Amino acid sequence: MRIGILxxxxxxxxxxxxxxxxxxxxxxxxxxxxxxxxxxxxxxxxELKDNKRLQExxxxxxxxxxxxxxxxxxxxxxxxxxxxxxxxSKAIGIxxxxxxxxxxxxxxxxxxxxxxxxxxxxxxxxxSKQLPFPALLKTRRFGYDGKGQVKLSTAHQxxxxxxxxxxxxxxxxxxxxxxxxxxxxxxxxxxxxxxxxPLITNHHEQGVLRISTLSTxxxxxxxxxxxHLSTVLKELDYIGVLAIEFFVKNNQLYANEMAPRVHNxxxxxxxxxxxxxxxxxxxxxxxxxxxxxxxKQPTAMINLISKLPDNKLFLKEPNLHFYDYGxxxxxxxxxxxxxxxxxxxxxxxxxxxxxxxxxxxLK
Ligand code: AMP
Numbered sequence: 001m002r003i004g005i006l007x008x009x010x011x012x013x014x015x016x017x018x019x020x021x022x023x024x025x026x027x028x029x030x031x032x033x034x035x036x037x038x039x040x041x042x043x044x045x046x047e048l049k050d051n052k053r054l055q056e057x058x059x060x061x062x063x064x065x066x067x068x069x070x071x072x073x074x075x076x077x078x079x080x081x082x083x084x085x086x087x088x089s090k091a092i093g094i095x096x097x098x099x100x101x102x103x104x105x106x107x108x109x110x111x112x113x114x115x116x117x118x119x120x121x122x123x124x125x126x127x128s129k130q131l132p133f134p135a136l137l138k139t140r141r142f143g144y145d146g147k148g149q150v151k152l153s154t155a156h157q158x159x160x161x162x163x164x165x166x167x168x169x170x171x172x173x174x175x176x177x178x179x180x181x182x183x184x185x186x187x188x189x190x191x192x193x194x195x196x197x198p199l200i201t202n203h204h205e206q207g208v209l210r211i212s213t214l215s216t217x218x219x220x221x222x223x224x225x226x227x228h229l230s231t232v233l234k235e236l237d238y239i240g241v242l243a244i245e246f247f248v249k250n251n252q253l254y255a256n257e258m259a260p261r262v263h264n265x266x267x268x269x270x271x272x273x274x275x276x277x278x279x280x281x282x283x284x285x286x287x288x289x290x291x292x293x294x295x296k297q298p299t300a301m302i303n304l305i306s307k308l309p310d311n312k313l314f315l316k317e318p319n320l321h322f323y324d325y326g327x328x329x330x331x332x333x334x335x336x337x338x339x340x341x342x343x344x345x346x347x348x349x350x351x352x353x354x355x356x357x358x359x360x361x362l363k
Contacts (some may be wrong), residue, residue, distance in 0.1 A: 001024045001062050001063075001286055002024070002025040002026070002027060002060065002061045002062050003015075003019060003025070003026050003027070003061060003062065003063060003065060003158060003282065004026075004027050004028075004029060004044075004057060004058070004060070004061030004063065004064040004065070004083075005022055005026055005027070005028045005029065005037070005041070005062075005064075005065055005066070005067055005286065006028075006029050006048075006064060006065070006066045006067065006068070006079075007028065007029070007030065007037075007066060007067040007068045008028035008030035008035035008036065008037035008038065008041070008043055008067075009018075009035065009036050009037065009067055009068065009325075010036045010323075010325040010327070010334065010336075011068075011146050011261060012026070012028045012035075012037040012041065012067040012068035012132055012322075013036040013039060013040050013041070013325060013326075014038040014074070014262070014267075014270075014278050015067065015262065015278050015282065016028070016037055016040035016041035016067075017040045017278070018276060018278035018279045018282055019041075019282055020040070021279065022282055022286075024039075024137050026042075026044075026287070027041065027044050027056070027057070027060055027061050028041050028042070028043050028044065029046060029048075030043050030044070030045060030046075031045070031046070031047055031048065031055050032045070033045060034328075036121075036325040036326050036327055037236050038078060038223060038326075038350060039326055040224075044056075044060065048071060048072070048075055049072075049075070051078060052121065054075070055078060058079065058082045060081055061083070062083070062119055063083055063084040063085075063086055063285060064079050064083055064084070064086070064221075064280070065085075065240060065261075065285055066085075066087075066092060066245045066260070066261055067261055067262070068170050068261070069092050069095045069096045069259065069261065070096055070141070070142055070163075071092070071096075072094070073089055073093045073096075074090035074233050075300060076092055076093070077089050077168045078299045085241045086239040086240050086284075087211060087236070087238050087242070087261075088236070088237065088238070088239070089139050090236060091203045091236040091238050091242075091261050093258060093262045094236070095197070095257070095258050096141060097140050097141055098138055098139070098140045098141075098143065098170075098171050099115075099117050099140045099169075099171050100256065100258065101257060102115045102171065104232075105255045107303060108228075108231050108232065108235060110231065110255050111229045111252065111254050111255065111279060112173040112254055112256070113173050113174040113176050113254055113256070114131060114173065114283065115171045115172065115173045115174070116131060116171065116172045117169075117170075118137065118169070118170040118171060118172050118173055119169050119170075120334050121158065121167075123158060124137065124158045124161070124162055124170075124172060125155075125158050126133050127153050127172040128152065128158050128161075128172065128310060129155070131150055131172055131173075131174055132174065133152060133153055133154060133155075133175075134136070134148050134150070134151055134152060134153050134175040135151075135152050135172050135174060135175055135267070136149055136150070136151055136172070136173045136174075136175050137149065137152060137161045137162070137164075137165060137170050137171075137172050137173075138165075138170055138173060138193050139165050139168045139169070139170050140168070140169045140171060140275055141168070141169075145207050145208045145209075145312070145332065146204075146206060146207015146208060147207070147286075148165060148168070149165075149205055149207065150164045151175065152164060152172075152185070154224050159306060165265050166252065169353075172180045173242075176247050176254060177249070178247035178248055178254075179248050179249055179250070180201055180217075180247075180248045180257075180272075181201070181202045181203070181204065181245065181246070181247055181248065182184055182200060182201050182202065182215055182217060182221070182225070182245075182248055182253075183199070183200050183202055183212075183243050183244065183246070183263060183265040183266075184196060184197070184199055184200075184225040184226065184228070184229050184243070184244050184246070185197050185200070185241060185242070185243045185246045185262075185263055185265070185269070185277055186226070186229050186230075186233070186239050186242065187240060187241045187242070187267045187277075187281060187283070187284040187290060188233040188234075188239060188240075188242075188279045188284060188285040188288055189239060189249065189283065189284040189285075189287050189288070191289075192234075193227075193289065193290050194230055194233055194290070195280065195290035195291065195292070195293055196226055196229055196293070197266070197269060197273065197277070198214060198215060198292055198295070198300060199214075199215035199217055199221060199225055200212050200213070200214060200265045200266070200268065201213050201214070201215040201217070202245070205360075206332075208303070208332060208334075209265060209303055210302065210303055210305070210356055210360075211300065211301065211302050211303075211353065211356050212237075212264075212265040212267070212268050212296055212300065212301040213300045213301075213348070213349050213352060214268070214272065214295075214299070214300075214345075215269075216345075217248065218251065220251070220254060221248065222249065224253050225244070225246065225253060226308045228244060228253070228255065229242065229244055230341050232244065232258065238260075239284055239285065239287075240260070240261070240281050240284050240285055241261065241262050241263075241277055241280055241281040242258060242259070242261075243258060243261075243262075243263035243265065243266060243268075244257075244258040244260045244356075245258070245259075245265075256323065261281075262277045263277070263280050264303070264334070264337075265301070265324070267301045267337050267338060267339065268299040268300060268301040268339055269276045269293075270298065270321070271296070271299045271321060271339045271341050272295060272296060272297060272298065272299035272337060272339075272341070273293050273294065273295060273296060274291060274292075274294040274296060275291045275293055280293075285307070285322075288323060297341040297342075297343060298342060298343060298345045298348050299339050299340065299341045299348075300339070300340055300348050300349060300351070300352035301337055301338070301339050301352075302337060302338045302339075302340075302352055302355045302359065303334055303336075303337050304321055304334070304335050304336040304337055304338065304354045304359055305333065305334055305335065305359075306329065306330070306331050306332055306333060306335070307329050308324060308329060308335045308336055309358070309359050311324065312337060314355070315335040317340065317341055320338060320339070320340045321338065321339045321340075322336065322338055323336050323337050323339075324336045338355060338359075340352065340355070345363055
């Protein structure tokens with residue numbers, strides 16, 4: 001089986017690594033050759049708008065998956081008309097637009113923050129009278145890691161906020177003083193089997209994920225999250241791994257957004273579980289049985305952002321893994337991550353914070 005991956009960043013790199021452990025091959029479609037996935041997979045160079053190149057790519061793979069949801073739906077539909085695209089273009093199309101995503105959550109009775117669609121300054125002015133402050137203005141598309149977002153504290157800020165997001169179609173959303181943030185990650189295969197991990201707790205700074213740990217949230221929240229995930233997977237006839245991020249407030253979940261792919265918060269599954277999110281995704285694509293996900297060892301993950309520290313400073317720890325994506329350093333860019341394991345969860349989480357503080361260098 002040869003799996004075509006659209007994109008060749010770190011998620012494709014880690015998928016390719018897992019593909020090797022299943023005896024699968026990968027081929028990554030990328031617009032340039034300087035890509036993290038080159039370490040683990042051959043690349044196929046082409047523009048995403050070039051249907052002729054895409055057609056050649058199609059002839060070399062058995063199915064297609066993605067590592068980034070921001071691909072034009074027309075391109076996805078073109079690919080899907082020739083080979084299985086997993087997950088499908090409908091699912092990817094919803095997740096790449098915050099308004100469609102929020103409306104989708106609402107239609108399934110999955111609680112989410114209040115929101116209003118914005119397509120002009122007049123609409124923003126009127127929405128700012130309907131939602132309480134503080135509120136967040138978020139572009140509908142291409143927003144990630146807190147990009148394309150502005151926090152509004154008063155009605156006087158609408159005009160500058162509208163300019164800051166370059167007058168792009170957006171949503172205005174309730175700012176929620178959450179207790180914590182969590183994500184649920186799971187997969188569904190063509191045999192309709194669903195498997196998911198326990199909730200993961202996520203700590204963000206300046207909109208960027210910094211630390212992920214296994215959640216110690218009540219069982220009821222796990223049940224709620226699993227139900228929401230299953231509802232979405234079934235509704236979209238989804239195949240592959242899906243992640244949903246939630247805010248937790250007073251033991252209630254509020255869906256923030258979802259990702260139709262393996263997810264940064266799931267990197268800890270590499271060391272924590274009997275099957276990682278990368279293997280789980282590939283198993284789902286190939287319609288293999290999805291394994292029960294056994295916890296092997298409590299694990300925490302720390303993102304390495306902006307500047308990669310020297311691995312020698314960390315590798316004296318025998319229970320630590322250092323992932324270097326092989327990317328050029330840039331402010332706020334995710335360059336790698338560390339996972340550490342320890343049966344003593346309190347000591348583990350303290351160590352994760354300590355490592356995070358030692359590597360924090362946002363510029
Ligand atoms: P997003 O790009 O929507 O994932 O936002 C990035 C981060 O910004 C989230 O993980 C939260 O930490 C924060 N954030 C986003 N939306 C809200 C909100 N409505 N209320 C409070 N914090 C938010």
